[in-house]
Amino acid sequence: MRPRSGGFRRAVLPALAVTPLPADAPRRRIAYDPRNPLARPFASQLGAFRSGTSTPRAFLEECLDTLTRDEPAIAAFVTLGLDAARASADAATARWREGRPLSLVDGMPIAVKDMIETIDMPTQMNSPIFAGWQSRRDAACVAAMRQAGAVIVGKSVTTEFACGNSGPTRNPYDSARTPGGSSSGSAASVGAGMVSMGFGTQTHGSTIRPAGYCGAYGLKPSLGALHTGGLAPLGPTLDHLGIIAASLEDAWTSAKAIASIAGGTPPHPGMRGPMETPAALRPATLVRLNTLGWAETPASSQAAFEAAVSAIAAAGVTILDASNDAGVAALEAELARIDDYATDLLAWESRAALGAYRAHGDHMVGARVHDLLERAAGMDTARYERGLAGRQRLRDLVAGFAGRVQGFVMLSSSGPAIADHAYTGSRNYALPWTMVAAPSISLPLLVDQELPLGLQIAGFAEGDAETCAIGAWLRDTLLKH
Amino acid sequence: MRPRSGGFRRAVLPALAVTPLPADAPRRRIAYDPRNPLARPFASQLGAFRSGTSTPRAFLEECLDTLTRDEPAIAAFVTLGLDAARASADAATARWREGRPLSLVDGMPIAVKDMIETIDMPTQMNSPIFAGWQSRRDAACVAAMRQAGAVIVGKSVTTEFACGNSGPTRNPYDSARTPGGSSSGSAASVGAGMVSMGFGTQTHGSTIRPAGYCGAYGLKPSLGALHTGGLAPLGPTLDHLGIIAASLEDAWTSAKAIASIAGGTPPHPGMRGPMETPAALRPATLVRLNTLGWAETPASSQAAFEAAVSAIAAAGVTILDASNDAGVAALEAELARIDDYATDLLAWESRAALGAYRAHGDHMVGARVHDLLERAAGMDTARYERGLAGRQRLRDLVAGFAGRVQGFVMLSSSGPAIADHAYTGSRNYALPWTMVAAPSISLPLLVDQELPLGLQIAGFAEGDAETCAIGAWLRDTLLKH
The missing domain is CATH 3.90.1300.10 (Amidase signature (AS) domain)
Structure with missing residues (x-):
């Protein structure tokens, strides 16, 4: 090689x-x-x-x-x-x-x-x-x-x-x-x-x-x-x-x-914001999310995240979470059930491409490709439409925070890289913002077990520049310590 | 060959x-x-x-x-x-x-x-x-x-x-x-x-x-x-x-x-309607449209179309047109100006693909590809967004007819096939329904100069089955004569 x-x-x-x-x-x-x-x-x-x-x-x-x-x-x-x-x-x-x-x-x-x-x-x-x-x-x-x-x-x-x-x-x-x-x-x-x-x-x-x-x-x-x-x-x-x-x-x-x-994917005109990287911006309020990933996150990574949240709060940011805000609790509840419909959406939408690849022979594609195609084969249009509706519900919930908060902070993954080469890790922390269609950024600011651990900041759809500005502030603030 | x-x-x-x-x-x-x-x-x-x-x-x-x-x-x-x-x-x-x-x-x-x-x-x-x-x-x-x-x-x-x-x-x-x-x-x-x-x-x-x-x-x-x-x-x-x-x-x-x-292009679940071809259905009211194509249509083709509209009316269908309905007049006025923004939309959206092809060398692509890329090069995001807004205006105008009429009838082209091999003909009759996103069907029912002349029936978005049913009725009715 x-x-x-x-x-x-x-x-x-x-x-x-x-x-x-x-x-x-x-x-x-x-x-x-x-x-x-x-x-x-x-x-x-x-x-x-x-x-x-x-x-x-x-x-x-x-x-x-x-x-x-x-x-x-x-x-x-x-x-x-x-x-x-x-x-x-x-x-x-x-x-x-x-x-x-x-x-x-x-x-x-x-x-x-x-x-x-x-x-x-x-x-x-x-x-x-x-x-x-x-x-x-x-x-x-x-x-x-x-x-x-x-x-x-x-x-x-x-x-x-x-x-x-x-x-x-x-x-x-x-x-x-x-x-x-x-x-x-x-x-x-x-x-x-x-x-x-x-x-x-x-x-x-x-x-x-x-x-x-x-x-x-x-x-x-x-x-x-x-x-x-x-x-x-x-x-x-x-x-x-x-x-x-x-x-x-x-x-x-x-x-x-x-x-x-190149612009965006039509009809999106392309990512908004200045050509230069937005200057660091301290948010007034952030939502702290655990997501479905928390339960599978090792205690040492949880501790690194808690320390980061404490540092963010100490720097003057109000932190909302499921324990002190009913809206966040509702959002966490929805995040706990997105995995199923997110996988439905992926299986249904990918069947055209993956099915065409499998046409080369069953042995020419791997087990996960077969699994997705099998899942799609068990679906119907109504189930796909239920997935779309679920995703829209999630998007509406997140959009409801606009004006009240400037972003959402969580881990990027359920702990640092796992000691496995065949499995690339859980997507439970990343999936929410794929579904929401809003920007998110993984910041390599945390450490667990001497390995990189990403801190994720997410924002609102089309607010890429604001999310980047908050990301710059988080970086400057957390690396100062 | x-x-x-x-x-x-x-x-x-x-x-x-x-x-x-x-x-x-x-x-x-x-x-x-x-x-x-x-x-x-x-x-x-x-x-x-x-x-x-x-x-x-x-x-x-x-x-x-x-x-x-x-x-x-x-x-x-x-x-x-x-x-x-x-x-x-x-x-x-x-x-x-x-x-x-x-x-x-x-x-x-x-x-x-x-x-x-x-x-x-x-x-x-x-x-x-x-x-x-x-x-x-x-x-x-x-x-x-x-x-x-x-x-x-x-x-x-x-x-x-x-x-x-x-x-x-x-x-x-x-x-x-x-x-x-x-x-x-x-x-x-x-x-x-x-x-x-x-x-x-x-x-x-x-x-x-x-x-x-x-x-x-x-x-x-x-x-x-x-x-x-x-x-x-x-x-x-x-x-x-x-x-x-x-x-x-x-x-x-x-x-x-x-x-x-295969379904539709995500997130569209796929064309609705029965597996068998819908049975012929006589509409109560149709809109007759001239579109921007009328002025370039030879008199003999205009006559063939007028005869078809007369036969449709004689079979009991109420025909609305720009002379007897203000809504149709407004629609015709919008149709008279779609060419410019339709071409803007095409130029802007196609530049990624066509530009990548032109990267093989200017001489490797034809003049029309160059023209589209030149047009896109003269555009900005705001102009693209004006095109999107124009298209939405047209879609709203057409949607406003829902309930009042069952479809729109017009020619498929500005006369029969032209005696040219380099130019494939005007798209002025076809373009409206591409822009509207609603179904349309060309029916090979008319003749001009001993050549095929298409009659086009268009409907409302997602009403593919209804448009097909009206098409079947038009076919049965016009071929009876």
Whole structure:
């Protein structure tokens, strides 16, 4: 799996099962420090690019040094395009030197989740069905980031069709643990410092959870706010393009570059807000949520979250929760039952795509794909419509908090990354905001068992900028301690 | 272009320009008779299949005889799969013999517009960019029709990306004329009697117009009512799957087979209505519309339409029009200005896909693709949102007629097929119902200059079954004379 130094490495996927790393591979274990993560922010380089003390090419080489050293243990990429990446970085270097960068992400090294089509590399979706398969277009988000000057390093590992069998990727902080899924490779490559941003997708929990597991920032914007054209569809009313990044600034400027060039998924005009990352904003009131995930969260992670909530309250924010607010209690009650209808919605909406893949043969798709198709086969239109109604009820409940509170705070996952490579973790903390269609951000601010633990801030539909501003305040406040 | 008798003919597209038929090809000219069209209905065979006096295989061979004779002059197909088609027809034959057909379309020979992905044939979109390109899945509609037992004869010619340069296809009633676009090959193959149904798509006018030009029935269902998964996207909020068929029954049963198996585009649950074609229903009141197309319609076509409206009125239907109803006058006024915002919506929404294609090189896409991209480049979010608002205004105007009238009647096109192969005709009659998202059906009931002229009946969103029932009544009433 060692990347060649140039050209495309086009790994044709060997099998559906998790590819074990060599048995003699030493266990990689690095204690997470949120003030000194492995992730390599791009935004903090812009001053050096402007002053000429660094360049996008020099920054890329730092990333590639890490990639060359760590990729054998992490296996974040399925395809690399290093010659093209270096050429792009050189072009960005020339633009910064001339004082005419294309955007705030000009020269940013990025990874493209292998569910997303690229004109110059295969899109294989961790499925033997798509081994070596070549699209002939860039997805809207890829085209936009290219136009903004970003440097595409390669295609990052996904779980099978973003819902099935896991890939070979390991967590950058502990190679015995999952990086999360389905955006496994993007989260691991960003968390490890190989790139500053990786595209994720989120249909249930696939951006927020892996970002939290890998010590990266994860942005799931308002539904439709970033164009999903060229992403292999799973659940058309659930699929979000997600951004996993080394800093909140990298996440925001990437999302805005896409929104300003490609727009949103029609008819959404595209994510609202300024091109520059919104300044930190202290909220007056936040809702603290436990969600269905609390019961499965280890006590040590619960304690880390409680400490964060206490620090937020100590900084002057009023905290509402199910014990002191009837509206929150009602919301928690609804969140306790979303799993069933969320899975119904996914099963029903994904059956067209997954069924077409299974047509290649039952043995060509994994067990989870079969499970989703079986569930859909047992459904009827009325049950799908009940799922839609449930989701609308949840959206209405959340919208009812507008004006009273500025956001919702909870964990990003049920504890830190689990010591499993086949299971990518529970989505119980991420699922609510996928369903609500409102923005949420995973902030890599907490630590449990020396591993990254994400804190999630969510807001109201179309309030992406406000949610980002609160996220910046949470970061500044919690890292101060 | 002569098809081989078996296996796939995989024509790799040579160039963007219209491919001229051989100079010595005799002009094909057949007078259209709506009571005795070339089109070959499948539904009328079901009794013979049940009684054993015919079989799907025998019916397919009739279709293939026509195809073998006429395809050189019509050029409806880009890829044929005749061995597979015969095997499918044999399987359907066995099922009918056992009295256990899979559906009302079991054994129906169909054509798949080459904008729609198939697991077993290339999808080339009349673009050199996609020459020989192979998807690895069936589109939702293809998978559904296969599951219902349909016999896929081949991939039918489209204009470039369903919006650009025309293909080689000729009108089956006059080879000097266009079959219409972008569903050129599907309309021509159905109109000529090579298949009983062909998939179309309609983003502006691409199902209703070619169906009308070629003497076929065209069904554009309610927006989202038939799953668009696996159709190359053009305008995501405009794209409809369309059905072009040899009879109203063939159109309805095909659409219901798809809706019942694949559902609609999420969150639409799928086209409502019975599996069997709704019985003819006489409406109490219809609105007669001229639309923006009237001024460009030749007097002879206007006369054919006036005669039809008179016959409808004589059969007891109250006709409202702009001269006797203020609501209709307001609707006509809005219809006179939809072209501008409809084109804005298309340009803005298609820029992601078309821009990604143009990335292959400016010379790799045609002039109309460039024009759309140029228009989008001159737009901003506010202008797109004005387009959305205009469309909503039109939808509200039409919805205001609910309860007062049962449908809207107008031509399907500005006269019969024009004598041009590069230009596929005006979409001014088809565009309104694409924008409104309500169902419309082109009925091949009128004749002008010995050519087919479509009569269009449109209804209210989700009222597909009612619109079909009125279409059946119009057919029965107008063919009686």
